[in-house]
Structures are given as C-alpha cells and as structure tokens.
Amino acid sequence: MPVPLYQAKAEFFRTLGHPxxxxxxxxxxxxxxxVHELLADIGVEASNLSQQLAVLRRTNLVASRxxxxxxxxxxxxxxxxxxxxxxxxxxxxxLADQGELLAELRGTRGEERK
Amino acid sequence: MPVPLYQAKAEFFRTLGHPxxxxxxxxxxxxxxxVHELLADIGVEASNLSQQLAVLRRTNLVASRxxxxxxxxxxxxxxxxxxxxxxxxxxxxxLADQGELLAELRGTRGEERK
DNA sequence: TATGAATATGAAGAATTCTTCAAATCGAGT
DNA sequence: ACTCGATTTGAAGAATTCTTCATATTCATA
Numbered sequence: 001m002p003v004p005l006y007q008a009k010a011e012f013f014r015t016l017g018h019p020x021x022x023x024x025x026x027x028x029x030x031x032x033x034x035v036h037e038l039l040a041d042i043g044v045e046a047s048n049l050s051q052q053l054a055v056l057r058r059t060n061l062v063a064s065r066x067x068x069x070x071x072x073x074x075x076x077x078x079x080x081x082x083x084x085x086x087x088x089x090x091x092x093x094x095l096a097d098q099g100e101l102l103a104e105l106r107g108t109r110g111e112e113r114k
Numbered sequence: 115m116p117v118p119l120y121q122a123k124a125e126f127f128r129t130l131g132h133p134x135x136x137x138x139x140x141x142x143x144x145x146x147x148x149v150h151e152l153l154a155d156i157g158v159e160a161s162n163l164s165q166q167l168a169v170l171r172r173t174n175l176v177a178s179r180x181x182x183x184x185x186x187x188x189x190x191x192x193x194x195x196x197x198x199x200x201x202x203x204x205x206x207x208x209l210a211d212q213g214e215l216l217a218e219l220r221g222t223r224g225e226e227r228k
Numbered sequence: 229t230a231t232g233a234a235t236a237t238g239a240a241g242a243a244t245t246c247t248t249c250a251a252a253t254c255g256a257g258t
Numbered sequence: 259a260c261t262c263g264a265t266t267t268g269a270a271g272a273a274t275t276c277t278t279c280a281t282a283t284t285c286a287t288a
Contacts, residue, residue: 006133012205017128019120035235048277050236060208069286071235079204086197091126093191094174149265164266183256185265
C-alpha cells in the first residue's frame with residue numbers, strides 16, 4: 001500500500017477546490033480557449049485568473065501554448081471530464097437528498113456559507 | 115447556467131483535499147467501520163481523526179451511527195467510489211506521463227515537496 | 229525600436245484550514 | 259451514582275491559500 005499517495009491525491013483534489021479553477025476546467029472541456037475568452041466568461045481580475053491558471057499548470061491539469069497574440073489553454077487529459085462528471089453526479093444526488101442548495105441548482109443565486 | 119454551483123463544487127473538492135479524509139473514504143469503501151478501527155489503520159491522534167470525520171459528516175459524505183460502545187462510519191453514497199476511481203485514473207496517467215512521483219506509486223516512501 | 233495589448237509574476241495582508249491540547253459527552257458496566 | 263473507554267468539541271496558534279496591487283514579459287504592429 002503506497003503510503004504518500006494519499007498525500008498526492010489530497011493535493012490533487014485541493015487543486016480542484018477553487019471556483020475559478022473549476023470553471024476553467026469546465027470551459028476547457030469544450031476545447032482549447034484563449035485566456036481573454038476565459039476572462040470574459042469567468043468574471044475575475046486578469047491577474048487572479050492568471051494565478052489560478054498557474055496552479056492548474058503546475059499540477060499539469062492544463063497545458064498552454066501561444067497562438068499569435070493570445071495564449072491558448074487546454075485540458076492536458078480528457079479524463080478530467082470523467083472526474084467532473086462523477087463529482088456532478090454525487091453533488092446532485094447529495095443535494096437532492098438534503099435538498100438544501102437545490103435552489104442554487106436552479107440558478108437562484110445567493111451567498112450562504114455553512 | 116447555475117452560477118453559485120461552482121462554489122458548491124469547489125467546496126466539495128476541497129473537502130476531499132486532505133490525506134486523512136481521503137484515507138477514511140477509501141477505507142469506508144469496503145464497508146462500515148468503527149472509529150477505533152480507522153484510528154488504528156490511519157495513524158493520527160484521535161482528536162485529529164475526529165475533526166476530519168466531522169468535516170466529512172458536515173458535507174454529508176459519510177454518516178455515523180452508534181453501535182454499542184463504538185461509533186460506526188459509512189459512506190453516505192457508494193458513488194464516492196466512482197469519484198475516487200476517476201481521480202485515481204487521472205492521477206496515475208498524469209504521474210505516468212511526467213513520471214515524477216512514479217517511485218511513490220511503487221511504495222518507495224519519501225517526502226519531497228515541489 | 230517604440231507602443232500597446234495580453235498575460236504572467238512577486239509580494240503582502242486577509243482569510244481559511246490544520247494541528248494539537250484540554251476539556252466535555254456519551255454509554256457501558258460496576 | 260461512579261468510573262472507564264471511546265469519541266467529540268472548542269479554542270488558539272501555526273501553516274497554507276486567496277486576493278489584489280504593482281510591476282514585469284512577450285509578442286505584434288506601427
């Protein structure tokens with residue numbers, strides 16, 4: 001039983017534990033996209049997005065290449081889609097059960113915490 | 115497109131972003147287990163494990179019930195297994211690619227950090 | 229080569245999460 | 259009721275992660 005693997009797994013999940021990073025990954029599922037486009041879709045400061053992209057790059061979840069004036073990002077492996085799908089499955093079934101954030105699922109907007 | 119859902123997803127992944135919590139989930143895949151047994155398998159302080167179990171409980175990833183003198187924990191949904199499997203898939207393929215932590219995968223033990 | 233748009237980087241304070249310690253709770257058995 | 263083992267809780271400082279600001283790069287084009 002590989003011991004420090006748990007550490008690696010935890011780090012991996014922690015990488016996904018940020019709303020901007022999640023959005024980026026979901027957007028990239030549809031194919032490569034330039035930063036300025038991500039920037040437009042997700043509404044955060046450019047430097048903030050860049051920081052999050054850097055995190056995703058470090059962990060090799062995404063890769064970037066320059067295309068003319070812009071930088072394109074893409075998923076480094078399509079398997080990420082599987083993961084996101086699995087997560088979506090659990091989340092919706094859990095939310096359905098507890099029914100707590102169901103409103104959110106329907107787009108009600110709001111900002112509760114715990 | 116549900117907006118604050120990204121927040122919920124991020125929180126969900128962050129919940130998985132801790133080595134002890136990952137181990138607990140993996141152990142629970144094999145079925146319900148009493149705390150003292152988890153405690154023996156994972157080598158941490160009782161109060162630490164308890165804190166992590168509390169986190170998993172809050173997010174409804176696990177459920178607990180009392181069985182005589184001990185408290186049993188179990189996954190609240192077996193779908194968690196899918197998620198962990200998907201993560202394992204990505205991780206191993208990524209590690210294989212970069213080959214960086216491959217040694218760990220084989221049980222070589224060690225403690226490097228970037 | 230100078231200018232500008234796009235993107236990245238470094239650093240600092242704010243916010244969040246971890247770990248640990250001490251103390252509380254809950255039953256079981258006496 | 260009392261005590262013991264098992265588990266949880268609250269709190270505080272340490273450690274990590276976020277956000278933001280200022281500045282740096284990089285390339286394209288004038």
